[in-house]
Amino acid sequence: MNLGFAELAGFVAVAASGHLSDTAADLDISQPSLSRRIARVEAQVGATLFDRHGRRLRLNSRGRAFLPQAEAALAALDNGVSQVRRLMDPEHGTVRLDFMHSLGTWLVPELLRSYRSAHPGVHFSLHQDAAQGLVERVLDDTADIALVGPRPTGAGEPDSPLGWVRLSRQRLAIALPEDHRLAGVGSVPIRLAEVAGEDFISMRPGYGTRLLLDELFRKAELQPSFVFESMELSTVAGLVSAGLGVALLPMDDPYLAPTGVVLRPLDPPAQRELGMVWRRAEEPAPPVDQFRAFVAARVVEPR
Template structure:
């Protein structure tokens, strides 16, 4: 089968709309024989004449009228695809698929996006929230370009890149009228809360991963009475006296009203950072945003 090009299709569409070969060639600024060859390539590829020719007039026949909407669709789809690739390669107009944990949606993510969009207003962001483990899986599966997560995931240095942005010291949060609150904001061993009810994040969320690991290291399994996807909910339920919790000390949007935060002893931290696929194809919009975040952090 003969092959035709997008230029051939555009020539066919122009002649179909004008009905005149010579005038169309002049409009397209090509010699008439060149335009004739373009239309002939399409007709050979389809195995059928598409025009009824009468002197200088060219009128679409039944076959031409059947093909015309598909020709227009092919040209449109090609233009759309070309534009999308161009956007992916344009750091000022491309798209960044950014995932982040729920707890970062109140401060870190808005701050980063506000500052970045001031410098690069044409960049499009596609945002997704979720549990830390799920977000890392999405990065690995190429469902996201980068993700703001914590703690540092497994696989860094292998199939994942990582840049640390914050290191938050962890504390045991207790209601202000709880016996463990009597010492005030003094450091405390997590084992002191081994027999307490815990308010925690859902499995797979960053702070829950840390609670399970730290409790396991000290020899107990937390007794969870409620699991949430929001740290603000966890803090609120602690203040209501429903249990204790593991919370970061310096989260600017976790107002410790009605609770006492006691830093863990030995010290433990919540590491927050940016994760991406190691060795991923160059994507200027993503690369530029990642460089910005790493520069800020």
């Protein structure tokens, strides 16, 4: 026999009041019904939990040992019910939103500022990581939505478990120190082969821009040489300006405007595609669905 909410609630209520009749009235049930609930609790634990003193019930040593566990179980059940209700309330639910580090400077603040002004009761649980790790979190239901780039392989296709909406595209460029031998021609496009022998500063494996760089080198059948791997695009840009190497950077991010760096777009052109990914599911989650629709309705380009 498994104990349910009613049995545990009855036990805790009687433990607090010490009276069956009064507690039954408070719970709006009959006294025999409450007595049966207490009996089921005692049968489950295999011992009596109360001593009788006239019409009053007092917890014995076994009851005192069991009470904190019963209260914890009730609290956990109550919290579970609250969480489910929050998931079903689009105006007071929780959205687990993941995003890449580079999007925390402009895309995520813009979205949250606009959304929360119209839906102030919605709670956001935020997490930053590498693009590849964020996609895995969505797939294993650790996150509801992730803002990533590039587009995960197959995302948005009919047979994929992942949905996808593109929000923005940024041109990709080779970042060169301003005194580099290839920097003098300014924004003239450059072929990857021209910098294949250079030391590269890059993001760590699994990060979005690193995934793009690896793919570009793979297609060109070239092998990069890395001198430093970072978790922040701003650090990559800063080290390029210090002359430590070259890098692949997006051109159209206004919050990534390093001094002492020349950006030459790639030839042939390449882009960094930014978008929203989520796990397709049959069960509705109104807070998540509402926020996802809000994001999908916007094409967010950096200013």
